[in-house]
Amino acid sequence: MAEKKPINPILKMALELGPIAAFFIAYVKLREQVFTIGGTEYDGFVLATAGFIPLILLTTGILWRLTGHISKMQIATAVLVVVFGGLTVWLNDxxxxxxxxxxxxxxxxxxxxxxxxxxxxxxxxxxxxxxxxxxxxxxxxxxxxxxxxxxxxxxxxxxxxxxxxxxxxxxxxxxxxxxxxxxxxxxxxxxxxxxxxxxxxxxx
Known part of the structure; x- marks a missing residue:
């Protein structure tokens, strides 16, 4: 089992809460807009979700790299973000x-x-x-x-x-x-x- 490495608690909090804050900011900026991509119209919520998926994977990967450990809760959250976020973007719903x-x-x-x-x-x-x-x-x-x-x-x-x-x-x-x-x-x-x-x- 990989040994846990110490990490600055402020950096850890930024990596865990950063994607949520980024999603909120993106939604606030894009919520009134509609974007046409490949002939399909997407509202700001869907685009904010599309950006949230790779960001949560990136920050989870950074946490694993820095600490040598990812909790089962973090893994489950990342998987569900990919699945349900992916369905939101794919089905535009x-x-x-x-x-x-x-x-x-x-x-x-x-x-x-x-x-x-x-x-x-x-x-x-x-x-x-x-x-x-x-x-x-x-x-x-x-x-x-x-x-x-x-x-x-x-x-x-x-x-x-x-x-x-x-x-x-x-x-x-x-x-x-x-x-x-x-x-x-x-x-x-x-x-x-x-x-x-x-x-x-x-x-x-």
């Missing part, structure tokens, strides 16, 4: 890309749910090195995160099916990021109660 977050969150909830049914926390396997915590804490956090992902999937479906594309883009760019950040901030009591303190050498 923005519904596929709007469904992508739903599929991602249902997939994550399903994986975590299978682990819970087996009495395991797959989240612990991914985050244990970063956040040392007792098994009971991981099980609580995993249950909450599973329902949280289900909630996000439902919310994404409601927003893209009932509201404007502008509203969905704002939700995807800002709403989802704030929601995930807020969720983990709200778990402070769990992290505090079940944290594993590092053992100190008493020195005989």
């Amino acid at each position: 923005d519904r596929f890309f709007k469904m992508k977050p739903t599929i991602i969150y249902v997939l994550f909830a399903g994986v975590l749910g299978v682990g819970l049914l087996r009495g395991q926390s797959y989240l612990q396997f991914v985050m244990e090195e970063v956040v040392p915590m007792q098994r009971a804490g991981w099980m609580i956090l995993t249950r909450r995160l599973t329902f949280f992902f289900i909630g996000l999937a439902v919310l994404n479906e409601v927003i893209w099916r009932t509201m404007s594309t502008d509203m969905w883009v704002n939700f995807k760019t800002f709403g989802l990021t704030i929601a995930v950040f807020g969720f983990f901030m709200a778990q402070g009591r769990v992290f505090g109660k079940y944290a594993i303190e590092e053992e100190k050498d008493g020195g005989d």
Whole structure:
């Protein structure tokens, strides 16, 4: 297994959030325009999506190059971006890309749910090195995160099916990021109660 290499956290955040920010900027600049390519008309959303696909692959590749590691979550996200983003561009239909977050969150909830049914926390396997915590804490956090992902999937479906594309883009760019950040901030009591303190050498 390749050893993980340290990376500047600011650079890591820029690589992870950069494609989302670029998509938002491109959409805002192109949303009122229609482009004819090969005899087919494409709106700004579809073109922004077309640019997002290679960008997410590029930044994921850079992360792998710099750290020697890519999480399964990052791989799944990149694959779904290629599949649903590709369908959006190919069929000139923005519904596929709007469904992508739903599929991602249902997939994550399903994986975590299978682990819970087996009495395991797959989240612990991914985050244990970063956040040392007792098994009971991981099980609580995993249950909450599973329902949280289900909630996000439902919310994404409601927003893209009932509201404007502008509203969905704002939700995807800002709403989802704030929601995930807020969720983990709200778990402070769990992290505090079940944290594993590092053992100190008493020195005989």
